[in-house]
Amino acid sequence: MKVNPSQLLALLCAFIPQGLPVLITGPAGVGKSDIVAQAAKATGHDLLISHPVVEDPTDSKGLPFPKGDIARFLPFGDLERALSATKPLIWFLDDLGQASPAVQAAKMQLLLARRIGEHVLSDCVTFVAATNRRGDNAGVTGILDPVISRFATVVELEPTIEAWTDWAVRQNVPTELISFLRFRPDLLYVQKKSRDIENSASPRTWGFVAKTMGVVPKDLELISYAGSVGEGAAGELMGFLGIYRQLPSPDSILLTPDTAPIPESPAALCAISTALAAYSTEDNFDRVLTYHDRMFDAGYREFAALLGRDAIRRKPELQNTPAFVRAQAGPLGQIIRGQ
Template sequence: MKVTPAQLTELLTLYVPKRLPVLITGRPGIGKSDIVEQVAHATDHELLISHPVVEDPTDSKGLPFPAPDGLNAKFLPFGDLERAMKARRPLIWFLDDLGQASPAVQAAKMQLLLARRIGEHVLPPHVTFLAATNRRTDNAGVTGILDPVISRFATVVELEATIDGWTKWAVRNNVPPELIAFLRFRPDLLSVQKTSRDIENTPSPRSWGFVAKTMGVVPKHLGHISHAGSVGEGAATELVSFLQIYRELPNPDALLATPDKAMIPQTPSTLYAIATALAARATEANFDRVVTYTERMIEAGHREFAALLVRDALERTPEIANSYAFIRAQGGEIGAIIKGG
C-alpha cells in the first residue's frame, strides 16, 4: 500500500505508542529514515538505528562467555542488543536497509520481532521495532526479505515522495526558495527511478537536499557541474535554466514596495518563482503588502499560485497569523485559500 510522507508520519505516530512494528519500503533517498527520526521526536522516544547489512547472524544472540565452572557458556548481549535491553525510556529500534541483509541475519531478527526476545534475553516492553528497505527493483542490493520476517510486522507500507510533503519539509528547513519554486514547476523531477547501473546520481529528495546545501556555496560557473553530480545532468540542466529565469525576476523587495502596481507574471515558471520568493520574505510586519499582491494574483486568475504564496508564508513564519492583515484577509478569497477552499 502506497502512502505519502504525511500519511506515514500519522500512521507511525499511532503505531509506535502501541508497540506495533512497521516495515517501510520505497526508493532510495525519499525520506524513510528522516520520517522515523521525526516520529521518534514527536512521540518522545529515543532512537536506536541498526544496519543489519553489516551484521553477523550471531550479533543478535550475543557474545558467548564461559561460566565460572568452565563447563557452560552464556550469551552476553553487546552493541545494539545491549542498549535496547538496558533502555529505561521508550525506544524505537530502527532496522535500516533490512532488505540488504543476508537471509541468515534476517532470520536472526525473527524472534526479536515477534517474541521480543532472543534466547534468554528479553526486551523491555517499551521498545518498538520499525524497519525500512528499498525495493528489489531499485538497484540497491536488495534480494528480498524472508516471508516469515515480513509476517512479523503489523503492517507493510510503501512510501512515495510527493511534492507537497517535500515542500513542507523544505520550507521548514530553509531550503533556498528558488529550488522550491523549481521543483514545484517540475514535480516529476522530485524522485526519478534509476534505469541504468552507471555510477551516477538520480533525482531524489535526498539528492535535492545536497543541491540545497551547495547552492549558496558553489560559484555560478561550477553550478551545473555540482548539481549534475547530485541529481544527474538532465535535471541539473533544467535547474540551471530555471535559475536564470529566477535571477532575472524583479527583486521581491521591490514588488512588496509597490504591491498595488507591481507586475503580475503570466508564465507558470515565473509565477512559481515569484510566489515562492515572496513567501520567503513575508513577515508579520509586511503581510499587508503581501495580501495586496496576493489579491491581485487572484484577480488575474492565478488563484493556485496565490494559495502557494500564502501557505508557504504561514509555514515559514507562523507569527503571520497574528497580524491584522491576516485576520482581515480571512473574510475574503485569501481566507478560502487558507482553509483549503
C-alpha cells in the same frame, strides 16, 4: 499499500506507542529514516539505529561465553543497549532487505518472541524496519517471508511534492529550489534505470543541492548539481534559475505592490510566489497581500494560494496581523476556506 510521508508519520505515531512493529519499503533517498526519527521525537522515544547489512548473526544473539561447564550468550553492541533499555526506545533496523538471510533469520526471534536465548527484551522497545525494493538497484534480494510476517503492517513510502515542500520550508531550503520543484514536481524523484556510478533525483539528493546553492561558484553550478541529481534534472534547474534570476526582487515588488507587474509564465509566477512568501514579515504583510490579491484577480489563483499558504506556514505569527484579519473577507480567506 502506498502511503505519503504525512500518512506514514501518523501511522508510526499510532503503532509505536502500542509496541507494534512496522516495516517501511520504498526507493532510496525518499525520507524513510528521517520520518522514523520524526516519529521517535513525536512519541517521546529514544532511537537506536542498526544496519543489519553489515552485521553478523552473532550481533543479534550475542557471543558464546563460558560459565563453568556451560556457555551462555553474552549480548553486546546494539543488542546489549536494547536489552538494557528502561525508557521507550525505537529499535530501527535500516536497510533490512540488504542483510544476508542468516542475519535476517537471527532477527526473527527478537521480532516475534522478543527474546533471544535467555535474554528478554523490555516492553519499552518497539521495532521499526526499512528497506529498498528489489528493483531499486540497492542490492536488495528480498526479505524472508517469516521475517515479513513478524511485522504488524508493511507499507511503501511514496514521496510527494506537498510533503517535501513542508519539510523544505521548515529547513529554510533556498526559495528558488522550492519554486523549481513546485514547477517540476515530476523531478522530485526519478527512478534510476542504469547501474552507472551516478546520482539521480530524489528528496535526499535535492537536499544536497540545497546545501550547495549559494556556495558553489556560478560557473560550476551545472557540474555540481548534475553530480547530485543527474544531468537532465540539473539542466532543467539551471534553465529555471535563468528565469528566476531575471525577475524583479521582492523589495521592488513591495515598493509598489498595487502596480508592480505580474508575470505570465508559470515558472516566473511560481518563483515570485515562493520568493514573496519567504520575504513576508509582520511589517510588510499588508503589501504582500495587495500583490497576492492582484494575482488572484488576474486569474492566477493557484499561485496566489502558494503565496498565502507558504507565508503563513513559514511564519504563523502573520495570522495575528491586522492585514491577515482584514484579508479573511477577501481572496486569501477564500483560499484558506477552500472555496
